[in-house]
Amino acid sequence: MGAEPVETRGEQRADLIAADGNKDGKTDLWVSDTDGDGKPDLFQFDTDGDGKVDVTMVDRDQDNNPEQVVDGDGGLPPAPPVTR
Numbered sequence: 176m177g178a179e180p181v182e183t184r185g186e187q188r189a190d191l192i193a194a195d196g197n198k199d200g201k202t203d204l205w206v207s208d209t210d211g212d213g214k215p216d217l218f219q220f221d222t223d224g225d226g227k228v229d230v231t232m233v234d235r236d237q238d239n240n241p242e243q244v245v246d247g248d249g250g251l252p253p254a255p256p257v258t259r
């Protein structure tokens with residue numbers, strides 16, 4: 176099972192933003208850079224709060240317009256949140 180991994184600009188995922196958009200204490204929004212240029216090109220959202228990504232968007236040319244939107248994590252699960 177599982178969808179084909181979505182194609183991103185690069186392989187070196189770095190989360191620029193990991194935010195709790197709905198303030199329920201769990202991270203539900205990730206903005207990531209996959210090619211190391213410091214600009215976001217991967218956006219992921221957990222819309223139901225179970226900690227798993229429900230929508231993945233890839234902005235392959237980094238014009239802030241995602242070229243591809245897929246259900247689920249697109250084969251790119253975010254790193255688990257750091258517990259403090």
Ligand SMILES: [Ca+2]
Nearest residue numbers: 208210214216
């Ligand atoms: Ca980038």
Ligand SMILES: [Ca+2]
Nearest residue numbers: 221223225227
């Ligand atoms: Ca979810």
Ligand SMILES: [Ca+2]
Nearest residue numbers: 234236238240
């Ligand atoms: Ca784009």
